[in-house]
Amino acid sequence: MSQTAQLLDGKTLAQKMQAELRSRIQSLQAEIGRKPGLAVLMVGDNPASAVYVRNKEKACEQIGMASFGQHFGANTTQAELEAAIDRLNEDPNVDGILIQLPLPDHLDAVPLLHRIHPDKDADGLHPLNLGKLVRGEPGLRSCTPAGVMRLLEEYQIGLSGKQAVVIGRSILVGKPIALMLLAEDATVTMAHSRTQNLSGITSEADILIVAAGRPELVTAEMVKPGAVVVDVGINRVTSADGKSRLVGDVHFDSVQQVAQFITPVPGGIGPMTVTMLLHNTVWSYAHREGKTHT
Numbered sequence: 330m331s332q333t334a335q336l337l338d339g340k341t342l343a344q345k346m347q348a349e350l351r352s353r354i355q356s357l358q359a360e361i362g363r364k365p366g367l368a369v370l371m372v373g374d375n376p377a378s379a380v381y382v383r384n385k386e387k388a389c390e391q392i393g394m395a396s397f398g399q400h401f402g403a404n405t406t407q408a409e410l411e412a413a414i415d416r417l418n419e420d421p422n423v424d425g426i427l428i429q430l431p432l433p434d435h436l437d438a439v440p441l442l443h444r445i446h447p448d449k450d451a452d453g454l455h456p457l458n459l460g461k462l463v464r465g466e467p468g469l470r471s472c473t474p475a476g477v478m479r480l481l482e483e484y485q486i487g488l489s490g491k492q493a494v495v496i497g498r499s500i501l502v503g504k505p506i507a508l509m510l511l512a513e514d515a516t517v518t519m520a521h522s523r524t525q526n527l528s529g530i531t532s533e534a535d536i537l538i539v540a541a542g543r544p545e546l547v548t549a550e551m552v553k554p555g556a557v558v559v560d561v562g563i564n565r566v567t568s569a570d571g572k573s574r575l576v577g578d579v580h581f582d583s584v585q586q587v588a589q590f591i592t593p594v595p596g597g598i599g600p601m602t603v604t605m606l607l608h609n610t611v612w613s614y615a616h617r618e619g620k621t622h623t
């Protein structure tokens with residue numbers, strides 16, 4: 330009989346954390362006199378982004394946060410987005426600003442990310458906040474990587490001295506996760522599309538984090554027995570019966586038979602990402618209002 334891995338249940342932890350944020354907002358709001366506010370800028374119609382935006386808006390409402398979603402047409406100009414960011418930077422009711430990535434090809438995300446006020450950078454992608462991450466200083470941290478770390482902490486998964494392998498090196502996910510694992514004293518290897526002998530490398534991992542955007546890339550043969558497997562991937566695929574469903578970057582059914590812990594998709598890192606975004610916005614709200622230590 331094959332053993333089955335324990336689930337790292339992001340959905341349940343996310344709900345618990347959102348309940349805590351809700352009561353923190355209630356007490357801060359009484360002192361500050363307004364709700365925290367999150368603004369999400371979305372351009373065009375990327376289906377993965379649409380799921381995320383919908384979940385964020387629902388969660389904001391549930392915890393008592395104002396959401397200022399702005400949806401721009403696919404042919405919006407760089408200047409229009411710059412003007413929108415400038416307005417949100419100035420708006421005292423806005424504590425967190427997020428630009429949904431990727432943007433359409435005619436737009437350049439980097440100068441827009443630089444333009445967000447670093448104190449309102451709910452996604453932790455401004456160079457100042459990325460620099461703080463590199464140095465190990467407190468600051469706003471990217472939501473998905475922070476969500477991964479929080480989930481590992483909840484299950485008391487030790488990282489010090491462990492072999493950690495991260496597949497993917499994007500600035501949004503892979504690179505910051507690797508830095509956070511390093512800060513916890515893991516020995517970190519970063520793999521990417523040019524990596525040779527990927528399965529040789531992943532087979533050595535005590536902790537395997539997968540953020541490649543390739544449906545079911547990681548199969549059981551690539552995983553060390555007893556490893557902790559975190560699946561960041563969210564891919565919409567169409568099954569043989571024509572129905573569309575979400576799958577991760579890990580082949581869940583086979584990998585759960587060798588891993589000790591595994592995150593499901595959905596119900597794993599997705600809800601944690603949404604929660605860390607809310608957490609960052611509440612943190613900015615408290616920080617901007619001088620209430621960080623209450």
Ligand SMILES: NC(=O)C1=CN([C@@H]2O[C@H](COP(=O)(O)OP(=O)(O)OC[C@H]3O[C@@H](n4cnc5c(N)ncnc54)[C@H](OP(=O)(O)O)[C@@H]3O)[C@@H](O)[C@H]2O)C=CC1
Binds near residue numbers: 377496520
């Ligand atoms: N759960 C959540 O909350 C979130 C989920 N996601 C999901 O996570 C996944 C990754 O997102 P993101 O980092 O933004 O994606 P990117 O496309 O920006 O980066 C993908 C990375 O994976 C690497 N890669 C691609 N194919 C392979 C391969 N066959 N073998 C090894 N490495 C490979 C790429 O290498 P190279 O650099 O060489 O091109 C790149 O570094 C996506 O499925 C996305 O939808 C994203 C954000 C949040």
Ligand SMILES: Nc1nc(=O)c2c([nH]1)NC[C@@H]1CN(c3ccc(C(=O)N[C@@H](CCC(=O)O)C(=O)O)cc3)C=[N+]21
Binds near residue numbers: 428472575603
């Ligand atoms: N600047 C920026 N930051 C991001 O963090 C970012 C982004 N852009 N662009 C798009 C990707 C994708 N992403 C998701 C987050 C949560 C879910 C999510 O909530 N998923 C749930 C629900 C899925 C469902 O509703 O079926 C789950 O996995 O259980 C999905 C997708 C964040 N991203």
